[in-house]
Amino acid sequence: AGTLRVGMTASDIPLTTGQTDQGGEGMRFMGYTVYDSLINWDLSSADKPSTLTPGLATEWSTDPEDRTKWTFKLREGVKFHDGSDFTADAVVWNLDKPLNDQSEQYDTRQAAQGASRIPSIASYKVVDPLTVEIVTKAPDATLPYQIAWIMFSSPANWEANGKDWEKVAANPSGTGPWKLTSFVPRERAELVPNTDYWDENRIPKLDKMVLIPLPEPNARSSALLSGQVDWIEAPAPDLVPALEGNGFEIVSNAYPHNWTYHFSRLEGSPWNDINVRKAANLAIDRAGLKQLLGGLMIEAKGFMPPSSQWFGNPEFDVKYDPDAAKEYLAKAGYGPDKPLTVKALISPSGSGQMLPLPMNEFIQQNLAEVGINVDFEVVEWNTMINIWRAGAADPSAQGAQSINFSYFIQDPFTGLIRHLSCDLIAPNGTNWGHYCDPEMEDLFKQIRNTFDPAEQDKVLQKTHEKYVNDALFLFVAHDVAPRAMSPKVKGFVQAQNWFQDFSTISIEE
Amino acid sequence: MLAYTLQRLLYVIPVAFGVSVICFMLVHIAPGDPLTAVMPIDATAEQQAAMRAEYGFDRPLPVQFAIWLTNALQGDLGASIATGRPVASEVSRAVGNTLILAFTASLIGFPLGIFFGFVAGIFKDTLIDRAVTAFAITGVSVPNYWLGIVLVVIFSVTLGWLPSMGAGPGGSTNWAWDYEHLRFIILPAVTLAVVPMGIVTRTVRALVGDILSQDFIGALKAKGLSRFGVLRHVVRNVTPTTLSVVGLQLGYLLGGSILIETVFNWPGTGFLLSNAIFQRDLPLLQGTILVLALFFVFANLIVDLLQPLVDPRIKRG
Amino acid sequence: MTDTRDADIPIRRKVQEKTKAADRGGPAQPLVIARDLKCHFPVRKGVFNRKATAVRAVDGVSFTVEKGETLGIVGESGCGKSTTARLLVGLTGLNAGDLIFDGDRLGEDLSLKELWDGVQMVFQDSYASLNPRLTIEETIAFGPKMRGVASGAARRLSHELLERVGLAPGRFAGRYPHELSGGQRQRVNIARSLAMKPRLVILDEAVSALDKSVEAQVLNLLKELKDEFGLTFVFISHDLNVVRYISDRIMVMYLGEVVEIGPVGSVWDKRAHPYTAALFAAMPSMDPDNRTEVPPLLGDPPNPIDPPSGCRFHTRCPFAESVCSAAKPKIVAVDGAQGHEAACHMLDPVSGHSKSAGGAHLEAAE
Amino acid sequence: MSHTTPNLLDIEGLEVRFHGERTVHAINGLDLTLKPGEVMTILGESGSGKSVTLKALLKLLPEKRTAMSGAMRVDGIDVMALTGRALSDYRGKTVSMIFQEPALALDPVYTIGDQIAEAVIRHERVSKREAMDRALDMLKRVRIPSPESRLKNYPHEMSGGMRQRAMIALALACKPDLLLADEPTTALDATVQIQVLLLLRELQKEFGMGIIFVTHDIGVAVEISDRIAVMYAGNIVEEGSVAEIIKDPRHPYTKGLLEANLHDADPSETLTSIPGSPPPLDVKPDHCSFAPRCAYAEARCFKALPPVLKPGPGRRVACILEEGRAPVMTPAREPEPA
Amino acid sequence: MSTTIDTKTVKANPRPAAEEAPAKSKGYWHGVGARLIRDPVSMICAGLLALLLGAVVFAPLLPLADPFTGSMVSRLKPIGTEGHILGTDELGRDMFARLIYGGRLTLMLGLLPVAFAFAIGTCLGVLAGYVGGWLNTAIMRTVDVFFAFPSILLAIAISGALGAGIVNSLVSLTIVFIPPITRVAESVTASVRSLEYVDAARISGAHPLTVVRVHVLGNVMSPIFVYATSLTSVSMILAAGLSFLGLGVKPPEPEWGLMLNTLRTAIYIDPVLAALPGAMIFLTSLCLNLLSDGLRSAMNIKD
Ligand SMILES: Nc1ncnc2c1ncn2[C@@H]1O[C@H](COP(=O)(O)OP(=O)(O)OP(=O)(O)O)[C@@H](O)[C@H]1O
């Protein structure tokens, strides 16, 4: 029972119509709360990496004959908040919403957020009221991960609101454990439990959850300290001691987030030499960095957090060993008399960037100690995104050989494939460094073609091992998604995921 | 009077047009793609082009301006890129909050400023004057965003007397002039009022000093008016200029609240604007600035229209 | 703005010979012939700021200034004396009329710049007419330097002139205007105008702001300088005594028009126009036993924006009749001295005014 | 004037000194008396201290920067001692003043009627209506055309002559015993000036008040006054009836002033003028201030203040030249040690 | 005899001349300087500003710590720490050095826009005021349009549109200050234009540009200058405000507004330390304001 008031880092209430904006936080608070996907993430455990779990679909499978054909069996008796039934028609309707710009319900804004999440889907159709068939363009075993992004909103509600997404926004209807009752743009949104939720275990214990956008970290902390909210996302690391000192609780856990440097693999880049890459990875004092962040980070041992189910057993041990680093550098032909100078793009702020400037300066110092001089080119976050999309060869990259970026690595595609696939070399995709390796390409193909989840995990581990062994990135840190909350907040389990389950929480009056 | 009023009213038209041109151009001097921030970071080139067309950013400038202006005249300021909500509704909600804040700040800043200005002007070159002047100059010199932070630390966090952010316990939609809500406005309003108060104090002080040194003050004394009687005349004489300074400072309160609103998370136009800037939500930026500037034009128009009522020297008839 | 301040000025020419050679037209050629000068200042009015009306500051003024003479201009405030003066130096543009300087028509034969070689002006406000940032030496030397005189020579010239106007260069040359008294500043202004070696100097209320004893000093100085440099003066003043003392001829203006002009003695004695008579009668008496008892005129001068029809003086004239508001009086000769003229229906035998038979009995009006 | 009537005004040994960036000894031991109903002109050049004398009489000088000493009595009231309420009762009721620039001396944002009524209400505690009626009556008395509508005019809506008339109406509204007039016609046109002078003369007869009129124009002095006091460097150098001063000036300064006057000057002759310029007033004069410009100055003129001699009733001259002609009435004031 | 001594001017010069003024006369600026020196408040402010300016200009020559290198172990050390007189910032960089170096950009962003705007606004205003006519209308009506924006709003709008960066801040602040300076310049010029010495200069046949240079500029500069000095503190606060919003200087460049922003979170750890950049902005702006006031009264020849 009780009301939970949450200070979000977003500057606005995320889009309420289904497919949310405001990045991971949007999905966390307005996606997986009000809506469900066919396949949900299992957020019940804090101890292991979260995995996929049946959502609105109870089961799914591919046709062994034609691996592009997927069949989804839908959960029976699920109702939208407006009382209408969740059916196969609703699934198709919701897939048309971002994918079919000829459909009436097509919504640019939801499409902008959703379409790119399900790139593999070619077509879909109703098989029977509780069965849907989805056909992919090519065999793709990662489809379930893609599908997990798609939120299902009520077609009936859309009709009732005059087929106007603007109106739906004020009065949305999903199938999720929470219902949106009121919403003041940029100020607050109020959610109450959906007592008819199909999963009894996830019927929220709270009376109400209030979401308040508080983009400014200091304002967020002040609000918590002065008792205006009970929970804030991402407290500034420096404030953690002050918050703890005042009796507030800091909760954190590993989750699929990565804070890294991408390397340019264009002709002439020093990063083409594995020795240089290894040297850089061995030069970083991650423990020191962790201290800088008040302990709120996980020291990277690879591209995935060490606890990830896809981490595997790489041979190259990513650790702090400046002497070894110097040796590697010497092997590459650099030394105190011939220092290596590289240029890196960094940004002063940005989503998931943690404390970009101090961290980058710290890294700059570390690298300088082994003989790698880094020149920073500080660009604004939005510019940085554009440069990331444009790739290392684009003039906008200003000849930089490295770019500091951070993002979620929630699934095989976002976590691994998109960064290094040959088809996705920028500007076609987000392979910024123009990396293209047949061996890696093969691994990616295997991922897509391994339909048994356990087997697929193995391939993913192999892929990740190659990431680490070849030192394809500068592995630095993983965020731990810190949140600070008042001691009154009970029962929260922080899953190792971008998304969280708020159903278990209660407020002690 | 009628001619003057009409003339002032008509003069608003070219100014408002100029304002709209500048607002429109703002967006187009902006480097980079206005849609950057809203596209998913791994959107394809095709998707980007589609979005650009959707938002009309692929048309020639004058066409965009004509369309924009025509729509604006009908109250349609386009849709926010970031939220997709109509800019007009976003801004109108935010303007209400800014006005509440600006109004409260003027209730604090202007009367105090005028009062202090009078005191200092009357006791010119005395200790009182020095003290008031020092106070006023401090008010003008202090960076108010910093003051805001300091006040939050003292009054919200340390003492816990007043809330540090937001516009009322339930958000701004159900704003009311009751204690529960006013608690929220005290800190931002005081912070916002400091600069206008300093400026008004200084202006009024100078004006009062100036008026007091004019010949007719001697004449008023010569006809036997008491200090108070003379003061009445000073007040009347100071009013027109004070009014126009207050008008100008209203602009400060409307536009200057951006930093304050950010610090206090006050859901007004400043807050909207800073979001618009960081999300590069250009239609929103454009619309907000246009509305604020028009409000300011309007406020000054009212001040100008009031002028002849307090200053008979402005031509009448 | 109707003014020619930025009229294109030809690149420095050898104007020196052209005008400086003095007397191009010979002694009989009047130095200035002003013909029907008009100067209207637009008054912006109404909703659209359209030029609805105009101040008719100078409205058809004609006169001549002979070589070597002093023409005095008198009249009430706002009657257009200063505007006439500014027209004569080309500081204000003409709306209509001709200005002929020693035979050359301004605008045709004569550029503004050439005109300024021959005409200079001394202004009323001795303080406002000196640049506060320049020493008086610099102020005086500025003009000659602009004419191409080397700065050393210009400095010497300014010292000579300072000496001449009675300010020891050693003590005064380096001073700033605010360090001088009003009389001293006016001397500087005079020196400044002389530095340009003009033939005509226009003095617009040049002594009005001075104390009586200083005024006398400056008037003496002006008289001396006039003879010494062979100058011609147009002298504007409110003060009839001053004008009488310094002028050869007097021109009386009323609301932008000339009402009477003639040799000083003749005008003083005849006061042919009723306005002239009133103006003279308004001078305070110097005889304690014979003080003024009845004000010669009632009321204030009318507004030049909307001047009365016909004879502009008819609203205040004790002799006004219907003809006065209906028709504009012609300028007619006043018998007596040569060149004495006035514009009054009473002097015009054919005007139809009941008193038009003769004008002599007008003195009764006093 | 009969000798039995007490003086309306008595000023004895008035000294006024301004402090500031430089000290100005504006008035230096001025004595002046005025009988009721008498019109006295103070004649003098710019900066001689005419305005300061008038302002001192109303205690209008800036308090902080002004040092005043001496005695001033109006109607037996010790002006020096007046403060607060008593002072404001005195101002406007016992003594009132007209200023040189009516445009500057009237409050621009109040109507003429309000400004006159205000004074009436202040001193006579009548209702606003009565006060307005009085204002209207005053406007009529100063011959302002269509007084009813003028009552509601603001100063800027009137011509200079009208404004000055309104100012006079304001000054006379409470029937003061003494009217101070600081060059009230200087800003006006000749034809208007004479109208205002005659009006003042008439009103003076009607109200019977005493007037001190300040001007630097001898002609104006002749038109308006009974007596003339000539002022130089903060003191009165000569005093007498109008006829005495005009026809028989005794002090060299008065003579110079009259000669510099252009009345009937012969154009063919050079004007006589007083050489030099007035003294700086940064030190208190300890000798005849006029001596440096005086053609008759002797060595002793530079050593001590001149004696004040009274050649006849109501006549005085502060010059050694007078010594042969009249008995010394007042010994020369010794300069106080600075 | 008659007389109406015209009188508007009798009033204008009430002071009797200082007859015995020295032959070698001091210039106007000399007098201003002398008056300024007698004003203790102005002198203290000028002294402090000079000290700051000196420190800021010669920062590289001073024995200061490197403002860019920090050490994670010595983060947020309090004031008075050994080796760090004013403590260290959130990256362990020396606060004192950063405040001095930060002053460079802050002062530059405070002074340069006003200086540019002074140059441009004076030209525009003098042009409009001297030439008049349609040019005046064109310039002044454009200025009116810019005036329709509250200045802070305009700065933020332009900076917001152009994006963060020093140059962009300079541009936007300059644009903000041009209209007010132009207005002042225009009105001062128009009033000087109507003075008779300008007429006197014109009839000396001087080229219009010479007239403007010698007779107009010299006399309009000082009021415009005084006005401009009063804008410097506004400019500085605005510039710091832009940085504070993230629209100005980009990290790791030290700049007071930005430092204030990045130190905001430290306010709960060491409030005094976190308040330092704000205090610097405040003190500098206070000195600028007081000095500008002093200058204003020193330049006012009337008293
Ligand atoms: N630049 C101008 N713009 C508009 N009106 C003007 C201008 N200059 C003069 N006037 C008007 O023209 C009329 C004549 O003015 P002018 O200065 O010539 O009179 P004046 O006889 O010299 O008066 P005064 O004795 O007061 O100097 C006045 O009504 C005046 O207000």
Ligand SMILES: Nc1ncnc2c1ncn2[C@@H]1O[C@H](COP(=O)(O)OP(=O)(O)OP(=O)(O)O)[C@@H](O)[C@H]1O
């Ligand atoms: N408030 C003041 N502070 C300092 N000096 C003053 C003040 N008022 C007047 N003075 C000085 O006192 C002297 C006398 O001034 P006053 O105004 O009485 O002269 P005035 O005779 O009225 O001259 P004018 O004919 O110019 O009005 C002058 O030197 C003047 O500068």
Ligand SMILES: [Mg+2]
């Ligand atoms: Mg004139």
Ligand SMILES: [Mg+2]
């Ligand atoms: Mg005076």
